[in-house]
Amino acid sequence: MAELKAKGMDTPLPDGWAVWQLTPSKYDPTAPDGARGGKMYPCLKSPPMLDFDDEGNVYCPQDSCDTVLYINRSTQQAQQLEVPFPERTAEGSKFPKMAGDEYRTHTKKGGVPYSGSGYPRITGPAIATAPNGSIWMTLLGTYNSMVRFDPDPSKKPILYEFGGPPWAVNLRLIHLTFSDSKYADGVSRIYAIASDLLDDSAVNSVVILQFKTEKDRGEQFKTCVGQRIIPLPTQDCACHRISFVDAEIADKPRRSRSIVISEMQSSKLLQIKVGNVLQTQRVIEKISTNAEGFEVRSYTLGQDEAGLQV
Incomplete structure (x- = not known):
């Protein structure tokens, strides 16, 4: 210094x-x-990442606050967008105590506090635009949840609560990437990672979310039909970033498709070939509306007699 x-x-x-x-x-x-x-x-405090929609508008989470900064490209005006949070999270979290009520930086008009009790109420850190133009954001303060912003800005964001098996209750999603149905396997997927970076009880995992393929581009990446959770071979690694790689290799009939994950605590990179990861477990979707008027899509695992089938 x-x-x-x-x-x-x-x-x-x-x-x-x-x-x-x-x-x-x-x-x-x-x-x-x-x-x-x-x-x-x-x-507001601590904007970690941002991304753009197809019109060049900016979406930026703030991982010390419960809103998302939106910058309109045409008007060059910025505003804070309200986003939905889960009503509750799993018990026994070891998330830092600082991430409590002080993160409730905004209330509805009239000073009425939000009813959701997903703690901490912080947005992001990751946000990314899907191949169809929808914008997806992780909610690190909750368990296995994300928010989807529609390409049509007049529509409210949707909360996705993906749930999970009993052995993987504490899944704190920190980053994500996409695989489009244009690839050889013909499926639309989100590959997300759950990390113990800020919660020692969390499981470091890859969370594969498979979506229904729709003819309408705007409806793609909207209805989840399958989920698969793969624990990382190195736990306590504070996995941090994930990227999807689709590469053409000379003299090979098939393209090489992988996800690559950084493990910050262990100083490693993990590569997983996804060309043979064909099956996910069927999920059952329930659509509801919360007290703030946001659509909520909740998922439970289906019982497949033959195992992973989707």
Whole structure:
């Protein structure tokens, strides 16, 4: 720090957060407004990731708050979007105590608090756009839940509660990627990872979610029909990121398709070939509406006589 200070580069800790938009050719480090030739969109605490929809609008979770920053590309205006949370989470969580009521940074109009008790009420950290244009976000503070934003911004986001088997109750989803039905296996999937990064009781796992293939592009990645949970061979590894790889290999008749997972605590990369991961366990879907008017899709595992069938 002393060396940085001597060079005039001792940057103080931030006292605010924002999303910075910049056209590289307009970069100006001397701009008087401090935006260095770009535009600053102030946001709430700790924006970890962002992604864009097909129209170039921005969705940005804030993993110390319970809303999502939305930036409209056309109007260049930002707003906070309310998102649904589960009504309750599993008992006995060892999630840090700091992630409690202080994260309830927003209430409905009139000061009425939200009825959901999924703790902590934080958004993200991961958010990503599916091949059909829908936007999916993990909810690290809950168990095996995500939120789907429709490509049509007039529609409310949907809460997905995927559940899981008794041995994998504590699944805290931290990142996700997609496999489209255009690939050889003809299925639409989300590959997510659950991590113990902030919860020692959580299981490090790959969560495979298979979706019904729809002719209507807007309806793709909407109805989950199968789930498979694969515990990672290295537990206590704080798995952190997942990526889907579809590669053409010379002299091979089939493309090589894998997921690659980073294990931060163990300093490893795990590769899983998914070309032969063909089966998932059938799930039963229940659609309801919560007290805030959000659609909730909850899933329980079906009993397949022949095992994993979907």
